[in-house]
Amino acid sequence: MTEGGSGESFEVRLVLAQKTSAKLREAIGFVIVGQNEVVDQTLWGLLAGGHVLLEGAPGLGKTLLVRTLSSCLDLKFSRIQFTPDLMPSDVTGTNILVTGADGARHFTLHKGPVFGQVILADEINRATPKTQSSLLEAMQEHACTIAGTRHAMEEPFFVLATENPIEMEGTYPLPEAQLDRFLLKVIVPSPTEDEMTEILVRTTGRERGEPPRVLSRDELMMLRALCRDVAVAEPVLRYASRFVRASDPTTPGAPELVKRALRFGAGVRGAQSLVLASKAVAMLDGRAHVSFADIQRVAKPVLRHRLIRSFEGEADGITTDQVVAGLIDSVPTRPEPVQQAMAR
Amino acid sequence: MLPAANTGSTTGFKPSFARWSRRVRARLALGHVLTGAAVGLLIGAGATAVAWKTRNGPLRPGGAVGGVLGAAVGFAVARRRRWSDPHVALYLDARLGAHETIATAVELEGQAGDDGSARAVVISQATAALAQATSKQVRAPLFTPWHAAAPIAAAAIGYLCWIPLPPAPPAAKAPPGADKVQLAQVAGLEKVIKLSELDARDESQKERLRKLAEEAKRIRAKLREGAEKREAQADIAKLRDAITSERLSLGDGEQRAGMEAALGKMAANPDLKQAEKALGDRDLVKFDEEMEKLANKLEKKDREQAKKTLEEAAEAAKKAGSPDVAKELAQQKKLMDERAKKGEMLRELAKELGEGLGEDGKDALKDFDKSGGGKEQQKLADKLDKALGKMTPEQRKQLAENLKKKMASAPEQEGTGKGPSKRELKDLADQLDTPEGQQQLEDQLKKMAEAPPPGSDEAERQKALDGAQEGAGEAEGDVGGTPMPMPVAGGKDGKDGKGGPGKDGKDGKSGPGQSGHSDGGGPGDHKGQTGVIEGGDLRAHASVKINKGKPMPGMVMGRSAGRAGDTANLVGEGGIGNAAPGEIGGIERSDVPEEYREQVGRYFQPK
Numbered sequence: 001m002t003e004g005g006s007g008e009s010f011e012v013r014l015v016l017a018q019k020t021s022a023k024l025r026e027a028i029g030f031v032i033v034g035q036n037e038v039v040d041q042t043l044w045g046l047l048a049g050g051h052v053l054l055e056g057a058p059g060l061g062k063t064l065l066v067r068t069l070s071s072c073l074d075l076k077f078s079r080i081q082f083t084p085d086l087m088p089s090d091v092t093g094t095n096i097l098v099t100g101a102d103g104a105r106h107f108t109l110h111k112g113p114v115f116g117q118v119i120l121a122d123e124i125n126r127a128t129p130k131t132q133s134s135l136l137e138a139m140q141e142h143a144c145t146i147a148g149t150r151h152a153m154e155e156p157f158f159v160l161a162t163e164n165p166i167e168m169e170g171t172y173p174l175p176e177a178q179l180d181r182f183l184l185k186v187i188v189p190s191p192t193e194d195e196m197t198e199i200l201v202r203t204t205g206r207e208r209g210e211p212p213r214v215l216s217r218d219e220l221m222m223l224r225a226l227c228r229d230v231a232v233a234e235p236v237l238r239y240a241s242r243f244v245r246a247s248d249p250t251t252p253g254a255p256e257l258v259k260r261a262l263r264f265g266a267g268v269r270g271a272q273s274l275v276l277a278s279k280a281v282a283m284l285d286g287r288a289h290v291s292f293a294d295i296q297r298v299a300k301p302v303l304r305h306r307l308i309r310s311f312e313g314e315a316d317g318i319t320t321d322q323v324v325a326g327l328i329d330s331v332p333t334r335p336e337p338v339q340q341a342m343a344r
Numbered sequence: 345m346l347p348a349a350n351t352g353s354t355t356g357f358k359p360s361f362a363r364w365s366r367r368v369r370a371r372l373a374l375g376h377v378l379t380g381a382a383v384g385l386l387i388g389a390g391a392t393a394v395a396w397k398t399r400n401g402p403l404r405p406g407g408a409v410g411g412v413l414g415a416a417v418g419f420a421v422a423r424r425r426r427w428s429d430p431h432v433a434l435y436l437d438a439r440l441g442a443h444e445t446i447a448t449a450v451e452l453e454g455q456a457g458d459d460g461s462a463r464a465v466v467i468s469q470a471t472a473a474l475a476q477a478t479s480k481q482v483r484a485p486l487f488t489p490w491h492a493a494a495p496i497a498a499a500a501i502g503y504l505c506w507i508p509l510p511p512a513p514p515a516a517k518a519p520p521g522a523d524k525v526q527l528a529q530v531a532g533l534e535k536v537i538k539l540s541e542l543d544a545r546d547e548s549q550k551e552r553l554r555k556l557a558e559e560a561k562r563i564r565a566k567l568r569e570g571a572e573k574r575e576a577q578a579d580i581a582k583l584r585d586a587i588t589s590e591r592l593s594l595g596d597g598e599q600r601a602g603m604e605a606a607l608g609k610m611a612a613n614p615d616l617k618q619a620e621k622a623l624g625d626r627d628l629v630k631f632d633e634e635m636e637k638l639a640n641k642l643e644k645k646d647r648e649q650a651k652k653t654l655e656e657a658a659e660a661a662k663k664a665g666s667p668d669v670a671k672e673l674a675q676q677k678k679l680m681d682e683r684a685k686k687g688e689m690l691r692e693l694a695k696e697l698g699e700g701l702g703e704d705g706k707d708a709l710k711d712f713d714k715s716g717g718g719k720e721q722q723k724l725a726d727k728l729d730k731a732l733g734k735m736t737p738e739q740r741k742q743l744a745e746n747l748k749k750k751m752a753s754a755p756e757q758e759g760t761g762k763g764p765s766k767r768e769l770k771d772l773a774d775q776l777d778t779p780e781g782q783q784q785l786e787d788q789l790k791k792m793a794e795a796p797p798p799g800s801d802e803a804e805r806q807k808a809l810d811g812a813q814e815g816a817g818e819a820e821g822d823v824g825g826t827p828m829p830m831p832v833a834g835g836k837d838g839k840d841g842k843g844g845p846g847k848d849g850k851d852g853k854s855g856p857g858q859s860g861h862s863d864g865g866g867p868g869d870h871k872g873q874t875g876v877i878e879g880g881d882l883r884a885h886a887s888v889k890i891n892k893g894k895p896m897p898g899m900v901m902g903r904s905a906g907r908a909g910d911t912a913n914l915v916g917e918g919g920i921g922n923a924a925p926g927e928i929g930g931i932e933r934s935d936v937p938e939e940y941r942e943q944v945g946r947y948f949q950p951k
Contacts, residue, residue, distance in 0.1 A: 010464065229461060231451075231466055235444070235447050287469075290444070291444040293443060335431055338431050341372070342438050342439075
């Protein structure tokens with residue numbers, strides 16, 4: 001996306017965004033085999049300006065995906081391997097006493113890995129909540145306070161966290177407040193047979209080298225701005241509102257599945273995330289507006305980590321994805337008269 | 345995924361959207377109108393069905409108005425529920441698969457923006473989507489299952505307007521007798537009207553007879569104008585009651601004691617037993633007949649004894665304050681000799697004729713000798729007349745000679761009971777001597793054969809009243825009623841079932857008792873009538889000896905007030921009229937077994 005600039009028409013920029021995203025997918029595909037949905041969802045998070053939590057079994061390429069993505073982007077990449085003994089200062093950095101050339105001693109900030117642009121928080125659930133929370137401010141405020149001094153992050157600031165759902169011993173599950181800060185929670189599935197075969201071919205032969213850098217910081221910022229400019233009609237916004245409200249079991253008229261399986265539903269931040277992610281989807285789809293289908297498409301990754309299951313829901317093995325699917329089926333997209341006319 | 349027309353102008357969106365939205369709204373409105381019309385027609389069909397059922401024929405087509413009204417209501421509803429632009433846009437998006445492009449465009453269309461914003465792109469894409477739309481794609485749903493009811497309901501209305509109205513429900517049946525009856529001539533009432541010409545016993549009876557005649561005239565006039573059947577029947581029944589009352593008026597009321605006294609005297613003479621019974625029953629015709637029989641049958645000695653008894657009875661009646669009864673008895677006493685003389689004359693003539701009388705004549709003579717009744721006398725007179733008619737002048741002369749010869753052995757005095765006296769035989773012989781005398785004798789015999797011998801004044805009066813009563817019965821039959829058989833004291837001999845007031849008897853039998861009413865075969869409506877029941881042993885009850893003339897001991901004769909709602913244990917309220925004379929003593933005359941009569945009588949005892 002070398003051509004084009006902010007002075008160009010929306011239409012042209014939209015075309016460029018499509019081309020750029022296609023190139024980005026192609027570049028990631030240079031390393032990552034398959035996982036198209038995971039790649040797409042990660043891109044939604046990147047373009048929408050949110051953070052992404054990747055959850056999957058070890059060895060499915062989560063870390064590789066993030067590293068590949070960072071390689072494709074002309075951004076500063078840093079990786080934090082979360083361990084139980086990781087300290088907050090290990091994440092944020094700290095002031096250290098240094099002796100200057102003139103022999104004078106003074107404190108100098110030694111920035112931690114959080115001061116990157118693409119942050120890989122690997123196995124984030126292995127660190128203590130204290131350390132996990134050190135990442136919270138940075139994720140939410142795009143700033144970090146060290147020794148009383150607030151330090152802004154360099155934009156774009158994009159956190160990609162991974163967690164392993166099967167090794168739960170010695171882990172600290174992320175608190176709901178922190179989970180809410182992730183725009184999307186992407187489930188990384190196991191590769192298919194073909195994908196596995198391709199992975200074996202690629203990883204057991206000669207090194208293929210690094211993927212090309214296809215997106216500069218400015219271009220990414222332009223795409224993010226473009227994403228924000230995607231239009232959303234009021235009926236679509238209302239649908240998003242109805243959708244999120246229906247996920248709250250205390251809302252009158254909430255679906256029976258929600259009442260039975262959930263203890264808490266999504267909040268305002270969930271609705272915001274729903275619309276933002278939908279905008280990214282629309283943009284990547286070449287549209288200047290969001291549709292009901294976009295909302296439904298992003299509903300699972302946006303809401304699955306925001307819905308807190310009830311005891312009954314957990315006991316019955318009802319997943320949040322099932323609840324979201326139920327909401328997609330039960331929440332009407334259009335006003336009732338139009339819905340009735342369509343039904344005839 | 346940008347449409348090919350993405351460079352199109354944004355100015356084309358508004359008219360394009362307006363055009364499509366008009367079509368969508370028009371079809372939606374039409375759908376509402378059709379729904380309203382269908383509902384209206386259904387209601388109209390119901391109303392038409394009700395109009396048809398209630399036989400309001402002219403209102404039936406009004407059901408179609410329901411369709412028009414329904415359509416109007418549907419149009420009003422369509423206007424009220426008119427879709428807004430976002431609704432239409434969402435509908436178009438869904439129909440065209442435009443991913444809410446049109447809905448977004450509608451929203452952005454009114455906002456300011458430049459080519460750098462999404463507005464232009466969205467509107468351009470929406471315009472392109474609308475440009476590619478076809479009528480078929482965006483056609484709003486028009487018909488619903490409800491609409492199928494419209495032609496059905498319309499057809500139903502048409503059918504209900506076409507078919508004839510249901511037959512009128514049968515009108516409520518008028519109460520029995522409520523129908524009108526109009527008769528130009530009622531022959532039966534004429535007999536009652538003639539009562540005014542009857543020789544009355546006294547002034548009070550004359551007045552009563554006049555009133556009866558007046559009432560008959562009033563009823564006649566009423567029937568000529570037309571009156572309710574039941575009202576006319578009630579009037580005639582009252583008239584009959586009044587006639588019956590008048591018929592039984594001798595020795596009634598204040599004169600009852602005299603009557604009882606006279607009856608007591610008569611009971612002492614065994615020869616007068618039947619006569620006493622007839623008088624007790626107030627059957628003066630029968631009483632007269634009995635007296636005539638006695639006059640013809642009894643020897644002079646017995647006749648004298650009977651005359652004495654009658655005289656004593658008349659005296660007793662007079663003393664007990666019953667001059668009318670005394671007068672009747674005195675007249676009977678006077679008639680007895682005359683009747684005896686006439687009977688002896690007929691017997692003598694018959695004996696002299698001998699074989700010339702023929703077998704029939706001889707039988708008639710035997711019957712006359714046996715009973716001495718008026719009918720037998722009539723029959724004998726007829727035979728004598730015929731026998732004389734057959735005789736030659738010589739034979740007649742010979743007959744006169746024979747009578748003259750018999751004068752020698754005839755008693756000097758008349759009414760001895762041993763045949764005619766010398767004078768009577770001489771008169772008879774003189775008659776037969778000359779042609780004029782013979783003619784005169786024949787005329788006398790003819791007269792005697794044609795009509796029964798004249799009775800007493802009271803008997804003649806009662807005959808007239810009987811005729812009037814029959815006339816009232818005939819009048820009752822003429823107005824359509826079935827006259828109740830009026831049990832009169834003593835009754836009359838049946839006349840082949842025709843003598844009864846009902847005119848419907850066919851098989852009446854001769855003999856004393858009820859008049860010629862029978863159980864069926866009359867012209868009236870016999871629906872509901874039970875069949876004739878073989879009486880068997882029950883006939884014994886019907887023929888038991890009942891004294892129809894004598895009231896029950898302690899009974900109050902005359903009219904007495906009854907009360908509506910009375911039962912055996914409950915005193916009712918309000919008068920229901922008076923007991924008719926014919927009803928008094930009805931228990932004794934009824935078929936109620938004797939062992940129950942006292943109980944039944946108490947129940948019907950007038951208060």
